[in-house]
Amino acid sequence: MGTLHLVATPIGNLEDISARALRILGQVRLIAAEDTRVTHKLLTHYGIRTRQVSYFEHSKLSRVDQILHELDEGDVALVSDAGTPGLNDPGYELVRAALRAGHRVSPVPGPAAAVAALVTSGLPTDSFLYLGYLPRKASDRRTALGRVVDLPYTLVFLESPHRLTASFGDLESILGDRPVAVARELTKLHEEIWRGRLREAKLHFREPRGEFVLVIAGREKAQPRAWTEARVRAAIRKRLARGAPATAVAAELAAESGWARREIYKLASARG
Numbered sequence: 001m002g003t004l005h006l007v008a009t010p011i012g013n014l015e016d017i018s019a020r021a022l023r024i025l026g027q028v029r030l031i032a033a034e035d036t037r038v039t040h041k042l043l044t045h046y047g048i049r050t051r052q053v054s055y056f057e058h059s060k061l062s063r064v065d066q067i068l069h070e071l072d073e074g075d076v077a078l079v080s081d082a083g084t085p086g087l088n089d090p091g092y093e094l095v096r097a098a099l100r101a102g103h104r105v106s107p108v109p110g111p112a113a114a115v116a117a118l119v120t121s122g123l124p125t126d127s128f129l130y131l132g133y134l135p136r137k138a139s140d141r142r143t144a145l146g147r148v149v150d151l152p153y154t155l156v157f158l159e160s161p162h163r164l165t166a167s168f169g170d171l172e173s174i175l176g177d178r179p180v181a182v183a184r185e186l187t188k189l190h191e192e193i194w195r196g197r198l199r200e201a202k203l204h205f206r207e208p209r210g211e212f213v214l215v216i217a218g219r220e221k222a223q224p225r226a227w228t229e230a231r232v233r234a235a236i237r238k239r240l241a242r243g244a245p246a247t248a249v250a251a252e253l254a255a256e257s258g259w260a261r262r263e264i265y266k267l268a269s270a271r272g
Contacts, residue, residue: 002029002071004098006091008084008110012187014045021108022046029074032067034089038081050077060090064097071103084112088132088158113186114156117213120193121154121181124218128154134167141167145174152218161208168202171216179217185210226258236268 005024010016025031026048032055033039039052055063055078070076078085078094085091095105114130129148134157135141148155155175159167171180177199184192184205194204198216227235232253239249250265257264 001103002073002075003104003106004071004095005075005077005106005108006085006095007077007079007108008112009039009042009079009082010187011082011111011113011116012185012191014042016111016187017042017046018108018110021110022048024075024108025050025077025079027075028077030067030070031077031079032063032094034080034085039079055090055094057090060093064094067094068097068101068103071098071101077108082111082113084110087112087114111187113183113211113213114158116186117181117183117193117215118154118156120183121215122195123154123179123181123215125154127152128156129218130156133158133160134163134170136163138166138170141170142174145170149175150219152221154218155214155216157214157216159212159214161210161212164205164208164212165202167214168198168205171214172198172202175216175219181215183213183215184208186213227256232257232259232264233267236264240268 005028007021007024009021025043028050031039031043031050031052033052034054034056036052036054043050043052053063053066055067067076078091080087080089080091086095098105118125118128129151131144131148135144175198177197180196180198180201182194182201182205184190184194188210190210194201196204235253235257236249239252240246244252246265246268249268250261253259253264254261
């Protein structure tokens with residue numbers, strides 16, 4: 001029983017491939033490639049002569065059985081045109097088929113455009129939501145954006161140049177004029193990482209070229225409005241009347257009122 005290796009390949013610069021990835025590509029009995037012509041350039045660059053078969057959206061149904069048969073005989077590598085296979089390509093369906101057939105599936109990690117853009121964006125990376133390509137139709141795109149408008153997570157999208165201007169308009173309209181980082185042609189000769197706000201981005205990329213990753217700030221949490229002094233004093237009186245000590249009153253009201261604990265304690269102590 002062979003192993004299906006998910007091999008990440010460069011997203012632009014051919015040097016961004018691991019020694020392990022090159023070893024596995026040279027050792028497997030077959031490489032299932034999104035586009036064999038693209039992968040051929042990579043293999044030729046590193047002198048790898050492993051046999052290839054195409055595996056992409058329109059060939060996946062006819063290829064799965066063939067690839068599973070190859071896995072019965074030995075190891076197979078799955079690659080996409082660029083980056084990590086299984087993201088925005090039919091790779092996950094092959095993974096599921098291989099697992100159902102009892103094969104081992106092993107990742108060979110490496111480049112991923114979405115992660116590269118996220119970590120260089122300057123926006124929060126502790127929690128993010130990757131949403132792939134925005135829908136082609138404007139109505140579907142607005143609906144999709146409406147589902148995430150209130151989420152606090154950093155949002156990561158992919159977009160093609162011919163839809164970028166329309167997408168910027170919908171993004172600003174639905175999400176508001178949020179901070180954004182726009183990564184273009186990552187790791188390639190004309191790499192650009194632009195940071196600003198959505199309204200400015202639409203003006204900056206008037207004639208977009210290349211492939212884009214958009215990293216957009218999540219919705220900011222609304223800051224609670226601090227209570228008025230009159231409301232704080234009234235709450236202090238009520239709690240003191242129930243016999244609560246000033247320290248407990250200060251702790252309770254600080255969590256609710258937006259006031260500092262020491263200020264509430266000072267007011268409570270003065271009444272005592």
